[in-house]
Amino acid sequence: SDALVLVSDTGAVRTLTLNRPQALNSFTAEMHAQLRHALDEAAASASVRAVVLTGAGRGFCAGQDLNDPAMVPDVQGQVDIGAVIEANYRPLALRIQAMPVPVIAMVNGVAAGAGANLALGCDIAIAARSASFIQAFSKIGLIPDCGGTWLLPRVVGRARALGLAMTGDKLSAEAAERMGMIWQCVDDDQLSATVQALAARLAAMPSRALAATRRTLDEASQMTLEQALSLEAHWQRELGHAHDFREGVEAFQQKRAPQFKDR
């Protein structure tokens, strides 16, 4: 297929596959545009209740395509990377944080630069044992982007964030699991089944509450306890008026499986 992002559904789980395997699924402007479109479509489809993001071939995503025309210096020898960031990486990171359903990164291979932070920005990252994570930015004179400066210290703490970002060293999936950077590392031949099973489980859960959980955790990390308690009260009030809460309690009382539908 010529598509740079492949879209496929299994039940309520939508899988988006970055599809430039010859360049380890590194980002061109066109792949960014297709991914934005695919995320918007998934967000707007009531039948989609979980999204899996993965890569075709042996890599997950190698970050910015360093051969993209946008990377070619102008006559002054300069590249406007700021424009690329504003046009492409900012909207991508914000879209993922705003998804109304859980987003799982299925890290099938190397995740470098913005590709690593794309994986970390998902709600849950599960990596194949042969996969790896590289904060490659420092090697080309940049800082972590695609939300990396915000995400990394939160997920691994300042010391490890700085160590990873300054050295640009490759971190194995096992080491990433040990330091709490990802949810789980699994054997390569178990990756797809593990992720699809988890995605199907999450798809059957109350989507609106899951999305509110992500949002509240992210916002509360900047707050005082009092502010976080107010934010919790706000969301519990909202969710308490919704179908899924009534359904969850009723199903518990009736000892049956709940049928959630809010999104």
Ligand code: T3D
């Ligand atoms: O606009 C901006 O620049 C700002 C945005 C910044 C965001 C960023 O993501 S900056 C960081 C950019 N990414 C990198 O610096 C990573 C570059 N890639 C690598 O260091 C290595 O490829 C890997 C460590 C990821 C994997 O190494 P390895 O040995 O497994 O594979 P390889 O042979 O290096 O790569 C395979 C092919 O993919 C190769 O092409 P070829 O020679 O077979 O035709 C390679 O050139 C290509 N490739 C890999 N990464 C990129 C890429 N092509 C373009 N851009 C890439 N980022």
